[in-house]
Amino acid sequence: MRNVLAKGAKWALIGAAASAMAACSDVSEEQAGNGENTVELAEFPDRPYWGDTHLHTDNSVDAFGFGVRLGPEDALKYARGEEVTATTGAQSKLARPLDFLVIADHSDGLGATRRLYDAPRLGVQAMGDETMLRWYDMMHESPEQSQRAVGEIISRAAVGQLPDAMTDRAANEEATRTIWEAHLDTLDRYNEPGVFTAFGGFEYTLMPQGNNLHRVVMFRDGAEKTKQVLPYPGLSTSTEGLWDYMAAYEESTGGEALAIPHNSNLSNGLMFELTKPDGGPMTAEYARKRARYEPVVEATQIKGDSETHPFLSPNDEMAGFGVKGWDFGNLPLNLPTTDAMQAGNYIRSALKRGLTLEEQIGVNPYAFGMIGSTDSHTALATGDEDNFWGKHTGNEQAIEDRAIVAQNLGTRTGRFGWHYLAGGYAAAWARGNTRAEIFDAFKRREVYATTGPRMTVRLFAGFDFSEEDWDGDWVRRGYTNGVPMGGELIDKDTAPTFLISALKDPDGANLDRVQVVKGWVDAFGNVREKVYDVVWSDMETRALSGGKVPAVGDTVNRLDATYTNDIGAAELRAVWTDPDYLIADKRAFYYVRVLEIPTPRWTLFDAVRFGITLSDEAMADAVAQERAYSSPVWLKPAPAEGE
Amino acid sequence: MIPDTSRWPAWTKEPLIHFLILGAVLYALFAWRGEPVDPASRSIEVTREDQAQLSLGFERIMGRAPTDAELDRQVDKYIREEVLYREALRLGLDGNDAVVRRRMAKKMDMLAAAQAETAQPTDEALKEWFEAHPERFGDKSRYTLDHVFKSEIDGAKAALRALNDGSSRDDFRKLGDPISLPQSLSEMPRKEVLDRFGERFLAEIDALEPGDEWQGPIASGFGWHAVRLTARDAGEVPAYETVRQRVENDWRNATIEERKERGFEILRDAYTVEIAE
Numbered sequence: 001m002r003n004v005l006a007k008g009a010k011w012a013l014i015g016a017a018a019s020a021m022a023a024c025s026d027v028s029e030e031q032a033g034n035g036e037n038t039v040e041l042a043e044f045p046d047r048p049y050w051g052d053t054h055l056h057t058d059n060s061v062d063a064f065g066f067g068v069r070l071g072p073e074d075a076l077k078y079a080r081g082e083e084v085t086a087t088t089g090a091q092s093k094l095a096r097p098l099d100f101l102v103i104a105d106h107s108d109g110l111g112a113t114r115r116l117y118d119a120p121r122l123g124v125q126a127m128g129d130e131t132m133l134r135w136y137d138m139m140h141e142s143p144e145q146s147q148r149a150v151g152e153i154i155s156r157a158a159v160g161q162l163p164d165a166m167t168d169r170a171a172n173e174e175a176t177r178t179i180w181e182a183h184l185d186t187l188d189r190y191n192e193p194g195v196f197t198a199f200g201g202f203e204y205t206l207m208p209q210g211n212n213l214h215r216v217v218m219f220r221d222g223a224e225k226t227k228q229v230l231p232y233p234g235l236s237t238s239t240e241g242l243w244d245y246m247a248a249y250e251e252s253t254g255g256e257a258l259a260i261p262h263n264s265n266l267s268n269g270l271m272f273e274l275t276k277p278d279g280g281p282m283t284a285e286y287a288r289k290r291a292r293y294e295p296v297v298e299a300t301q302i303k304g305d306s307e308t309h310p311f312l313s314p315n316d317e318m319a320g321f322g323v324k325g326w327d328f329g330n331l332p333l334n335l336p337t338t339d340a341m342q343a344g345n346y347i348r349s350a351l352k353r354g355l356t357l358e359e360q361i362g363v364n365p366y367a368f369g370m371i372g373s374t375d376s377h378t379a380l381a382t383g384d385e386d387n388f389w390g391k392h393t394g395n396e397q398a399i400e401d402r403a404i405v406a407q408n409l410g411t412r413t414g415r416f417g418w419h420y421l422a423g424g425y426a427a428a429w430a431r432g433n434t435r436a437e438i439f440d441a442f443k444r445r446e447v448y449a450t451t452g453p454r455m456t457v458r459l460f461a462g463f464d465f466s467e468e469d470w471d472g473d474w475v476r477r478g479y480t481n482g483v484p485m486g487g488e489l490i491d492k493d494t495a496p497t498f499l500i501s502a503l504k505d506p507d508g509a510n511l512d513r514v515q516v517v518k519g520w521v522d523a524f525g526n527v528r529e530k531v532y533d534v535v536w537s538d539m540e541t542r543a544l545s546g547g548k549v550p551a552v553g554d555t556v557n558r559l560d561a562t563y564t565n566d567i568g569a570a571e572l573r574a575v576w577t578d579p580d581y582l583i584a585d586k587r588a589f590y591y592v593r594v595l596e597i598p599t600p601r602w603t604l605f606d607a608v609r610f611g612i613t614l615s616d617e618a619m620a621d622a623v624a625q626e627r628a629y630s631s632p633v634w635l636k637p638a639p640a641e642g643e
Numbered sequence: 644m645i646p647d648t649s650r651w652p653a654w655t656k657e658p659l660i661h662f663l664i665l666g667a668v669l670y671a672l673f674a675w676r677g678e679p680v681d682p683a684s685r686s687i688e689v690t691r692e693d694q695a696q697l698s699l700g701f702e703r704i705m706g707r708a709p710t711d712a713e714l715d716r717q718v719d720k721y722i723r724e725e726v727l728y729r730e731a732l733r734l735g736l737d738g739n740d741a742v743v744r745r746r747m748a749k750k751m752d753m754l755a756a757a758q759a760e761t762a763q764p765t766d767e768a769l770k771e772w773f774e775a776h777p778e779r780f781g782d783k784s785r786y787t788l789d790h791v792f793k794s795e796i797d798g799a800k801a802a803l804r805a806l807n808d809g810s811s812r813d814d815f816r817k818l819g820d821p822i823s824l825p826q827s828l829s830e831m832p833r834k835e836v837l838d839r840f841g842e843r844f845l846a847e848i849d850a851l852e853p854g855d856e857w858q859g860p861i862a863s864g865f866g867w868h869a870v871r872l873t874a875r876d877a878g879e880v881p882a883y884e885t886v887r888q889r890v891e892n893d894w895r896n897a898t899i900e901e902r903k904e905r906g907f908e909i910l911r912d913a914y915t916v917e918i919a920e
Binding site: 028125503504 | 865
């Protein structure tokens, strides 16, 4: 009898908790929706809004296993600028708050490791899966064992061998729905038009044979609409399935969604193929779908930078940032990367492939803009070198030698702490800080990537810009007489001209140079690329030598991880006309790359803070030139008569 | 005999304590699947309720009821675990296990926090909270200023002199070096000033007295600025209605922390702790 009563009391408690949680979703209409008609909008996008579109919390299978115990609410508070206690104990705060955040927990097994961990051991036992039980025990044994368990989970997921109980959608659906809905309510509570935007989203973790085809899916809408779907699973589905899911969401709710591919550098050539995934020829229909649902890619994040590779761009001496350690194998390192795969791994070559495909089939599947993000698994959206909290809780700042120890998922060869970057940020040119405005900026590709610093980058393309434009309201001129980054310009048989401005991060390093990266298809159908130094600091003293701009110099003190802004410039501006334009060329893209002067990487800050001696290799990589990548502008031929 | 509760210490009337005690009792009850475990006892009774629970657990995971054989296996496993668990308790293994200790301590924290996590505060309570902590919601300072940017300090000093002796008061916009920053800010929110001009500029601006004179030059990450700070509104605290959700978030987080701390302090007070020198 006592037992029965006690059980009743227990269920009553849980029931009360559940109903009270449901009541928490009582937020204002402004906060709950997409933010349309809630704030006064600027006439033109007047400033970049800063965000991270790729953050994991304890609802992610791997993040939880790696030890994070901070959830979405902590993540939102942190991104808004509040101080949060990191899982490993120390206080942490962003020097400058972010404007928006997409919490992108893995759709596969959303909350599953947390559920596995919280489950009674008997329950796990009852499932009759020895592997899951072993993982359960490892997760409870120690943080090290917990990380090892997650390494195994990722490796098994990579080769499609997860226990049925973890992938069975029907069995997990109820649990997933509970977590998803509570999460969406939390987002609405923290979404504040004009101040801070919290997007609904998830990570789609497609990974055939361990080759990374991950996407972050981001919704324009509030919980009322996003609750009508569940996060789409990545394991054992296809990208076309994902786009169909997104189309169905848009159709049934009237909302909008987009997907952001990331870590193409770990895809072993599969992210940007010239064919369809099944090897068949690329079709216009497939290309159109991809272009529609994937307008932006993530160019840089903790697990390396995907702009380009020295192998692909041998004449670009600034290529190769964030490539080391990532370019010889896929995510779990179960398959090596060959040279032939690299062209499908990097963004610049994908943009070129897009031009080629458009020549062939009339549609460009790879006409995307670029952003940066963190992919942090600590619930802390930190992209700053001097405030790096690690890829996951297993290498937060509490682990003082994290820069030099092996950091692999599953295996123990090849990748070390110092290979990781501190993570980047996304900048969106929007008219106001709302879900609708920032989402729409992504959709029209008026966004750019940085490797962490917050430089302000403007790019307008047109045919009649001139130096005099700087004297007036040049932003208005840019919008009214041209197209901004992400836009398309119709060829007028004359060389296009660009208004380019890069303003340094006010609290960061000076700028070294601004470059334009051009890719084009020439009259003979060859696809080519060229990097132009457009404007750089101290141009009068840094004269071209052998056609190249001399290095800007290096003020970094390796002993105390400091630098000075004695070199470089606060702002670099140029009106630039393509000197190699030929009427006979078919089509082209142009994007801007901005380089800072050399600054210490997080590894050097660690070495100084914790008294760690970096290996020679790590030390050689402890100083870098951080950068920004604008979304491209495309130059397209005028449609032929009758089209 | 009915005890005279009025003479009991005040903390015994604290609802939180009632909750904690109730929680502790419940926790002890549920610590092992609802069975109050006496490590000294060597008799195990698997009741019909226990079997139903095992069956339910199986069903929840597998999506179907167990067969008789499967249920028997569950019962066997249950007995095995129960025997080993009790023996482990008898050996005091729970006390030496850092993971068990941490988990149980964490569960006590969660018990203390659970009420605040689910409570629906009244508007009165939130208003009270809002009025007690206006600074948390009133970070809406706004800045109205003009500035002239110079990359070198000497240029900024010269510009400042020219502006203040009246010779170029009207065309300050033409005096500066080119930079892509707005030259006049009209009631710009503090965060936007921070985003656009940086920490150093903001700190310098905060040290100035608003007025009609040009002041400075002050430094930013870009260079030097002669500044005419016409107004710095401390920012009225926004109306409660416009920030209600933020107040509730803040109240909830703070209350959870406070409950954990108060709950701990009350428990902690009952202990004598000696730390050897």
